[in-house]
Amino acid sequence: MNAHDVKSVGIVGARGHTGAELIRLIARHPGLELAFVSSRELDGQRVTDHVAEFAGGLRYENLSHEAVAAGRADAVVLALPNGKAKEIVAAIDAEKPDAVIVDLSADYRFDNAWYYGLPELTRTRYAGQKRISNPGCYATAMQLAIAPLKDELAAPPACFGVSGYSGAGTTPSDKNNPEKLRDNLMPYALVDHLHEREVTRQLGVPVEFMPHVGPHFRGITMTVNLWLQQSTNADAVKAHYREFYDGEPLVRVIDEAPWVSAIAGKHYAEVGGFAVAPGGKRVVIVATLDNLLKGAATQALQNLNLAFGFDEMEAIPRP
Ligand SMILES: NC(=O)C1=CN([C@@H]2O[C@H](COP(=O)(O)OP(=O)(O)OC[C@H]3O[C@@H](n4cnc5c(N)ncnc54)[C@H](OP(=O)(O)O)[C@@H]3O)[C@@H](O)[C@H]2O)C=CC1
Ligand SMILES: CC(=O)N[C@@H](CCC(=O)OP(=O)(O)O)C(=O)O
Incomplete structure (x- = not known):
């Protein structure tokens, strides 16, 4: 260079x-x-x-x-x-x-004049915009978990999210107080969280989101319950997700339900679980990501790379 x-x-x-x-x-x-x-x-x-x-x-x-x-x-x-x-x-x-x-x-996540930069789902809409809104951390996890099935849904997905307390920033509050979080899980904003609205708007389907903050520093677990119109099986869902994210270095599709401890400090998200209930119409999928990386800084760098014409993965360590 x-x-x-x-x-x-x-x-x-x-x-x-x-x-x-x-x-x-x-x-x-x-x-x-x-x-x-x-x-x-x-x-x-x-x-x-x-x-x-x-x-x-x-x-x-x-x-x-x-x-x-x-x-x-x-x-x-x-x-x-x-x-x-x-x-x-x-x-x-x-x-x-x-x-x-x-x-x-x-x-600016609700402003049509700004490009919403979740590259794996929106990069085809990038047309040289200079104003880029970076997605929310939970919102990234929800969208990665739901997007491949969004056209098959029979009801709003229910999303149970748990974030490490770095998600609450550095301004002191209960949600980033390690003392109050010790041996604890703190539910908050149980309806109408901003990321519920963000995902509803971006995917064009309503979602229901229940956030919690836990005692770990970094990393989000997003467990999503999806009701489908047609019955399916775990192998078909897995194959569909593998194909949907084929060639995406920052979304790893794995068979088992991912653990948050495995992605802390990592730049990629993991999507897995793929449990299908008897009857074949209820699917549970789990996504994990580091809220500070794929949920924020890494995604911002993907967007900067896109805006400057660099390779989208430039300087992002590959899995
Ligand atoms: N933490 C996360 O996991 C994620 C955060 N985000 C978003 O990214 C943004 C930054 O988050 P994060 O890095 O966690 O935030 P922090 O609280 O860790 O840092 C905020 C920064 O902004 C500065 N700042 C300027 N004005 C103010 C003000 N009026 N009140 C408080 N701080 C101020 C802070 O102080 P100073 O000027 O002293 O340096 C500090 O440098 C937020 O909008 C957040 O919602 C998005 C995705 C994930
Ligand atoms: C644990 C915790 O408090 N998390 C933050 C989300 C962090 C984030 O992505 O926020 P923005 O949408 O504000 O960018 C929250 O729920 O508000």
């Missing part, structure tokens, strides 16, 4: 869990470099002191929206909590409309 092909990326909210993962991924990418990393709390501190995989003298900066927009980045990744993107997007729209923006929050 020639030096002039190297694209620069700025990260806003770079102290957070997903921002740190993205710094690690960009550090190993031959075609990307970091232009800036913005954080209020870490202003002035060296990135190497927080992300060991990063080499170089770059320091975190507390940048205003205007400074972000005026920065030299070809792409800006927003890794801010929900509800914080609008003003910064407006500043970039005004100053540098051709810059790519990848937003990790939920703020």
